[in-house]
Amino acid sequence: MIYFDEISLATQGFSDIMDITDEVEKVLKKSGISEGLVTISVPGSTAGVTTIEFEPGLVKDLKEALERIAPANAGSYSHDRTWGDGNGFSHIRAALIGASKSFPVKAKKMMLGTWQQIVLIDFDNRHRRRKVTVQVLGE
Amino acid sequence: MIYFDEISLATQGFSDIMDITDEVEKVLKKSGISEGLVTISVPGSTAGVTTIEFEPGLVKDLKEALERIAPANAGSYSHDRTWGDGNGFSHIRAALIGASKSFPVKAKKMMLGTWQQIVLIDFDNRHRRRKVTVQVLGE
Amino acid sequence: MIYFDEISLATQGFSDIMDITDEVEKVLKKSGISEGLVTISVPGSTAGVTTIEFEPGLVKDLKEALERIAPANAGSYSHDRTWGDGNGFSHIRAALIGASKSFPVKAKKMMLGTWQQIVLIDFDNRHRRRKVTVQVLGE
Numbered sequence: 043m044i045y046f047d048e049i050s051l052a053t054q055g056f057s058d059i060m061d062i063t064d065e066v067e068k069v070l071k072k073s074g075i076s077e078g079l080v081t082i083s084v085p086g087s088t089a090g091v092t093t094i095e096f097e098p099g100l101v102k103d104l105k106e107a108l109e110r111i112a113p114a115n116a117g118s119y120s121h122d123r124t125w126g127d128g129n130g131f132s133h134i135r136a137a138l139i140g141a142s143k144s145f146p147v148k149a150k151k152m153m154l155g156t157w158q159q160i161v162l163i164d165f166d167n168r169h170r171r172r173k174v175t176v177q178v179l180g181e
Numbered sequence: 182m183i184y185f186d187e188i189s190l191a192t193q194g195f196s197d198i199m200d201i202t203d204e205v206e207k208v209l210k211k212s213g214i215s216e217g218l219v220t221i222s223v224p225g226s227t228a229g230v231t232t233i234e235f236e237p238g239l240v241k242d243l244k245e246a247l248e249r250i251a252p253a254n255a256g257s258y259s260h261d262r263t264w265g266d267g268n269g270f271s272h273i274r275a276a277l278i279g280a281s282k283s284f285p286v287k288a289k290k291m292m293l294g295t296w297q298q299i300v301l302i303d304f305d306n307r308h309r310r311r312k313v314t315v316q317v318l319g320e
Numbered sequence: 321m322i323y324f325d326e327i328s329l330a331t332q333g334f335s336d337i338m339d340i341t342d343e344v345e346k347v348l349k350k351s352g353i354s355e356g357l358v359t360i361s362v363p364g365s366t367a368g369v370t371t372i373e374f375e376p377g378l379v380k381d382l383k384e385a386l387e388r389i390a391p392a393n394a395g396s397y398s399h400d401r402t403w404g405d406g407n408g409f410s411h412i413r414a415a416l417i418g419a420s421k422s423f424p425v426k427a428k429k430m431m432l433g434t435w436q437q438i439v440l441i442d443f444d445n446r447h448r449r450r451k452v453t454v455q456v457l458g459e
Contacts, residue, residue, distance in 0.1 A: 216322045217322060217457070218357070218359060218422075218457055231418060232365065232415065234365040236399070236402070238398035238401065238402040238403065239412070239415075241398045242397045242412055243412055243415055246389070246390050246412045250389060250416075277416070279418065282419075282420060283359055283420060283422050284359075285361055285420075285455040287324055287453075292361055293363055294363040294364035296364075296365050297363065297419065318457070319322060319457075320322065
C-alpha cells in the first residue's frame with residue numbers, strides 16, 4: 043500500500059527550523075499503515091529535512107553551525123554574482139543536509155527517539171510557502 | 182514483505198564509529214528478501230548512520246572532520262548553557278549526518294562498494310547502549 | 321513491483337558534479353511504476369548523491385564549500401599517511417554527503433522542485449567510471 047499527503051507550511055526562511063513531527067504522525071495515522079517506511083521530502087533546492095531535538099537552544103546552535111559551514115555572505119558565492127538573488131548559501135546548505143529522509147514504521151509508530159523530532163529547514167533568504175511530501179509505503 | 186530486526190551495541194560515545202555491515206547483512210539474510218530496500222536507522226538525537234571505508238586512518242580523519250565542523254566546545258552551545266549536559270556538539274553532528282540511510286538490495290546483496298562499510302556513529306559525550314533498526318522491504 | 325537499472329558515467333573526480341536527473345527519469349519511465357519510491361545510490365566510498373540547482377555558479381560554490389569542510393590537503397589525513405593514495409578528503413566528503421537518496425514518486429513523477437536536480441558527486445582524486453543504481457519500488 044502507498045499513501046501520500048502534503049504538509050503546507052509558511053516559513054521565515056534564513057534557516058527557519060520547523061518541527062513537523064506531529065503533522066507527519068497524523069499522515070501516518072490516516073494512512074492506516076502499521077509496518078513500512080515513511081519518506082518525508084521537500085521539493086525545492088533551498089530547503090531540507092533532518093531530525094534534531096527540537097528545543098530553542100539547539101535550534102540556535104544548528105543555525106550557527108550552518109553559518110560556519112556555509113556562511114550567508116552573498117559576495118562569496120558565484121551563484122549570487124551570476125543571478126543576484128543572494129541565496130547561494132541557501133542552495134549549498136540544502137545540498138549538504140538533503141531534501142528527503144526515510145524512517146521505518148513498526149506497530150504504527152515511526153522508529154524515532156523520544157527527543158528526536160523531524161524538522162523542515164527553510165534555507166532560503168525570504169519568506170516561503172512550502173509543501174512537504176509525506177509518503178507511507180507498507181501494509 | 183517487510184522484515185524488522187535490531188542490532189544492539191555498546192558504544193564509547195564521542196563520535197565512536199562502529200562498523201555494523203556484517204550485522205546488517207545477517208538481518209538481510211534472515212529476512213529471505215532478495216530484491217528490495219534495506220533501511221538502517223538509529224532512534225535518538227545524538228547518533229547517526231553513514232558509510233565509509235572502515236579503516237583506522239579514516240576513522241580518525243572523520244572524527245577530526247566532525248571536530249572542525251561542530252567542535253566539542255561546551256561553552257559555545259546554547260543547548261549546553263540551558264541544559265548543562267555538554268552534548269550540544271553531539272546533537273549538531275547528528276542533525277548534519279542524519280539518523281537513517283537506505284540501500285537497494287539485488288540478488289540478496291546490498292548495492293555497496295567493496296570498501297564501503299555501513300557505520301553507526303555515536304556522537305554523544307558518554308557511553309551509550311544503542312539499538313539500530315534494520316528494516317528490509319521487498320520480495 | 322521492484323525495478324532496477326544502472327547509469328554508467330565517466331567522471332573527472334575532484335568533486336566532479338554531474339546532473340543525472342534525466343537518466344533517473346528515463347529509468348522511472350521504463351519501470352512503468354506510477355506511485356512509489358525511487359532510490360539513487362552509488363556503490364563506493366568516494367562518491368555521493370544529493371540534489372542541487374544544477375547551474376555553473378552553484379556547481380563552483382558547492383566545490384568550494386566542500387573544500388572548506390574537508391580540504392584536499394593530503395598531509396593532514398591519516399588515511400593518506402597510511403595508504404599513500406591521497407584521497408582521504410574524498411572519503412570524508414563522501415561520508416558527509418551520503419551515497420544514497422530516496423524520493424517519492426506520484427503520478428509517474430519524482431517529487432522534486434523545478435530547479436532541483438539529482439547529482440552524482442565523484443569526490444575521488446582521479447578519473448573514474450561509476451555505476452549509479454536506480455531502484456524503483458512501487459506499483
